[in-house]
Amino acid sequence: MxxxxxxxxxxxxxxxxxxxxxxxxxxxxxxxxxxxxxxxxxxxxxxxxxxxxxxxxxxxxxxxxxxxxxxxxxxxxxxxxxxxxxxxxxxxxxxxxxxxxxxxxxxxxxxxxxxxxxxxxxxxxxxxxxxxxxxxxxxxERTEPPFGQGATWMTEIGGGSDLGTHVQTVAYRGEGELWFLEGDKYFASNVGAEVAVVAARPEGAPPGLKGVALFVVPRERLLSPGRNYYIRRLKDKIGTRSVPTGEVELRHSEAYLVGEAHQGIYYIMEVLNFSRVANAIGVVAHGLHALAQAYKFAQQRRLFGRFLAEQPLFRHELSRQYERLRWAGALAWLTEQWLETVWLERPPYSERYALFRLLSHLAKFWTAKVALDAAHWGIEIWGGLGILAEFPAERFLRELLITDIWEGTRHRHLLDGWEVLKRFHLHATLPTLWDLSAVDPSLLPDIENTLALPEEEALPQIEGLMTRLAQTIGQLTATQRTYTVSA
Ligand SMILES: Cc1cc2nc3c(=O)[nH]c(=O)nc-3n(C[C@H](O)[C@H](O)[C@H](O)COP(=O)(O)OP(=O)(O)OC[C@H]3O[C@@H](n4cnc5c(N)ncnc54)[C@H](O)[C@@H]3O)c2cc1C
CATH class of the missing domain: 1.10.540 (Butyryl-Coa Dehydrogenase, subunit A; domain 1)
Structure with missing residues (x-):
C-alpha cells in the first residue's frame, strides 16, 4: 500500500x-x-x-x-x-x-x-x-453564477424500485406542447431546481413501465406567474445534508414531454446511467477519505507502547481495505469509460450498451458495499471516539449509508444486472474482454450453472456470483491499469 x-x-x-x-x-x-x-x-x-x-x-x-x-x-x-x-x-x-x-x-x-x-x-x-x-x-449550461440546476424525480410513496407500479403521477394534455402533471414525488433531491425531469403516466397510457413517460417541469409557471411545483416538506436526513431532499407536490404543473411517451423508460434509464456512474465514483472517493482519516488517527494513537499505525493487525486490515477500494475504483472508472462510448446511443441500443449496463449495476452496488465497509472499519479504528459527533469518523458512515440506497438499492442492481446478463448472454462475451479465470477459475462455470436453474433457485445465489464478478473485473482492471486518461 x-x-x-x-x-x-x-x-x-x-x-x-x-x-x-x-x-x-x-x-x-x-x-x-x-x-x-x-x-x-x-x-x-x-x-x-x-x-x-x-x-x-x-x-x-x-x-x-x-x-x-x-x-x-x-x-x-x-x-x-x-x-x-x-x-x-x-x-x-x-x-x-x-x-x-x-x-x-x-x-x-x-x-x-x-x-x-x-x-x-x-x-x-x-x-x-x-x-x-x-x-x-x-x-x-451556464458557466457563471447564477447557475441553473436540474433534478430527477421518479420515486413516489409506494416505492422506488418498482417504478412500473408506483409512478402514479398523471399527465394531461394541454394546448400545443403543454401538458399538466398531477401527483406527488416522495423523494425529490435538489428540490428547488430550476428544471426537473419527472416520471409521469400520460392519461390512458398502458400499465407498468411501458406507460411511464418523461417530462420536463420548470420551477416557474409560464401561463400564470408563480411556482410550478410546491415543496411540501424537507426530509430530515442523517446524511447528504448538502443537498436538499423534499417531497414535491405537482398541482396542475406545466410540463413538456421529453422525446416519445412510449420510450420514457429508456430515457429514465439513461438518466440513471449518469447518476449511477457518479455514485460509484463518489463512494470510492469518500471511502478513501474515511480510510485516510482512520490512518491519520492511528499514526498518533499510542496503545500498548506502540502507535496503532505500526501494529501488524492494523496494517494488514488497512492494506486489505485500501486494495478493495482500489479495485472498486477501477471498476467505477472502467464503467465511466464505457459510458463515454455509449452515452450518445439511442434506442434500440447496441450490445455494447448492454455490457455497459451490466457494468453499471455491478459498479453501483459493489462500490457502495466496499466503501461502506471501509467507513465502518474506520469507526472501529477510532474506537469509542468513532461514534462521537465531534470526531470526523461517523460522518463518513452516515453519508455512505445513503449512497448505498439512492440510485437503486443493492438487491435492485443484483436483479437488474442478472437480467441483463441473462437476456444478452453476456457470460459468453465477458471472457473475450477480461481473463476472469485468471482470478477466479470457477466463476464463469458457476454463473453458467446458475443461469440454467429455474429462477426461484437461481436468484438466491446471485449476490455471491455478482459480487465475485464485480470484484474480479475490478481487480483485473486495477492490476492491468488499462486506462487512457488525460486530465
Ligand atoms: C436521501 C435520498 C434522496 C433521494 N432522492 C431521490 C430523487 O431525487 N429522485 C428519485 O426519484 N428518488 C430519490 N430517492 C429515492 C431512491 O431512489 C429510493 O429510495 C430507492 O430507489 C429505493 O426505493 P425505496 O426506498 O422506495 O425502496 P423499495 O423500492 O420499497 O425497496 C425496499 C427494499 O426491497 C428490496 N427489493 C425490491 N425488489 C426486490 C426483489 N425483487 N427482491 C428482493 N429485494 C427487493 C430493495 O432492494 C430494498 O432493499 C432518494 C432516496 C434517498 C434516501
Whole structure:
C-alpha cells in the first residue's frame, strides 16, 4: 500500500490509479476544498436540515430553502470548475467525473446537485426538441453564477424500485406542447431546481413501465406567474445534508414531454446511467477519505507502547481495505469509460450498451458495499471516539449509508444486472474482454450453472456470483491499469 497516496488526497489517488499527470484545474479544485470548501461542508452537515420558507411576507407561495449564504458559495465552486459546462461544451465526461471524485471525497451530498443537473441535461440535450429547448439547456449550461440546476424525480410513496407500479403521477394534455402533471414525488433531491425531469403516466397510457413517460417541469409557471411545483416538506436526513431532499407536490404543473411517451423508460434509464456512474465514483472517493482519516488517527494513537499505525493487525486490515477500494475504483472508472462510448446511443441500443449496463449495476452496488465497509472499519479504528459527533469518523458512515440506497438499492442492481446478463448472454462475451479465470477459475462455470436453474433457485445465489464478478473485473482492471486518461 502506498501511504503517500492514501494521505495525498483525491488527486494523488486519481493520478496514481489512472496514470496521468494532474492538471492545474484539478489541483486548484482540491486545494480550494482543503482550505475553504470542507470547513463549509462540515458546518452545513452539523447545522442539520435547512428550513423551508413556504410563503413570502406578502403571502405568496415561494417554497424557498433556507441554507446559509455560504452554501451557494460552496455549490458554485463545482459549477464554476466546469462540472457541467465541460460536458455541454466539449462532451468531456471524464473531466466532469474527475471533478466529481474530488467533490465526493469531501462531500458526497454536494456531488448530488451536480449529478442530477447533468442527468437532467442529458435527456434534454438528446431528446427534447420543444420550443423551450434552448432556454432549458441554456440554464443548465451556464458557466457563471447564477447557475441553473436540474433534478430527477421518479420515486413516489409506494416505492422506488418498482417504478412500473408506483409512478402514479398523471399527465394531461394541454394546448400545443403543454401538458399538466398531477401527483406527488416522495423523494425529490435538489428540490428547488430550476428544471426537473419527472416520471409521469400520460392519461390512458398502458400499465407498468411501458406507460411511464418523461417530462420536463420548470420551477416557474409560464401561463400564470408563480411556482410550478410546491415543496411540501424537507426530509430530515442523517446524511447528504448538502443537498436538499423534499417531497414535491405537482398541482396542475406545466410540463413538456421529453422525446416519445412510449420510450420514457429508456430515457429514465439513461438518466440513471449518469447518476449511477457518479455514485460509484463518489463512494470510492469518500471511502478513501474515511480510510485516510482512520490512518491519520492511528499514526498518533499510542496503545500498548506502540502507535496503532505500526501494529501488524492494523496494517494488514488497512492494506486489505485500501486494495478493495482500489479495485472498486477501477471498476467505477472502467464503467465511466464505457459510458463515454455509449452515452450518445439511442434506442434500440447496441450490445455494447448492454455490457455497459451490466457494468453499471455491478459498479453501483459493489462500490457502495466496499466503501461502506471501509467507513465502518474506520469507526472501529477510532474506537469509542468513532461514534462521537465531534470526531470526523461517523460522518463518513452516515453519508455512505445513503449512497448505498439512492440510485437503486443493492438487491435492485443484483436483479437488474442478472437480467441483463441473462437476456444478452453476456457470460459468453465477458471472457473475450477480461481473463476472469485468471482470478477466479470457477466463476464463469458457476454463473453458467446458475443461469440454467429455474429462477426461484437461481436468484438466491446471485449476490455471491455478482459480487465475485464485480470484484474480479475490478481487480483485473486495477492490476492491468488499462486506462487512457488525460486530465
Ligand atoms: C436521501 C435520498 C434522496 C433521494 N432522492 C431521490 C430523487 O431525487 N429522485 C428519485 O426519484 N428518488 C430519490 N430517492 C429515492 C431512491 O431512489 C429510493 O429510495 C430507492 O430507489 C429505493 O426505493 P425505496 O426506498 O422506495 O425502496 P423499495 O423500492 O420499497 O425497496 C425496499 C427494499 O426491497 C428490496 N427489493 C425490491 N425488489 C426486490 C426483489 N425483487 N427482491 C428482493 N429485494 C427487493 C430493495 O432492494 C430494498 O432493499 C432518494 C432516496 C434517498 C434516501
Amino acid at each position: 502506498r501511504e503517500d497516496i492514501l494521505l495525498g488526497g483525491p488527486v494523488a489517488f486519481l493520478s496514481e490509479e489512472l496514470g496521468f499527470l494532474p492538471s492545474e484545474r484539478l489541483l486548484a479544485y482540491q486545494a480550494w476544498w482543503e482550505t475553504e470548501g470542507f470547513p463549509i461542508s462540515l458546518a452545513i452537515d452539523r447545522l442539520g436540515t435547512p428550513h423551508l420558507k413556504q410563503f413570502s411576507a406578502a403571502g405568496e407561495r415561494i417554497d424557498e430553502i433556507g441554507y446559509p449564504p455560504s452554501y451557494t458559495y460552496l455549490l458554485n465552486a463545482g459549477y464554476s470548475a466546469g462540472i457541467i459546462a465541460e460536458v455541454a461544451q466539449r462532451h468531456d465526461l471524464r473531466l466532469s467525473y474527475l471533478l466529481g471524485f474530488i467533490t465526493a471525497y469531501y462531500d458526497p451530498g454536494l456531488y448530488c446537485p451536480y449529478t442530477v443537473t447533468l442527468s437532467t441535461w442529458v435527456p434534454l440535450y438528446k431528446y427534447f426538441q420543444g420550443q423551450r429547448r434552448e432556454e432549458f439547456l441554456g440554464l443548465l
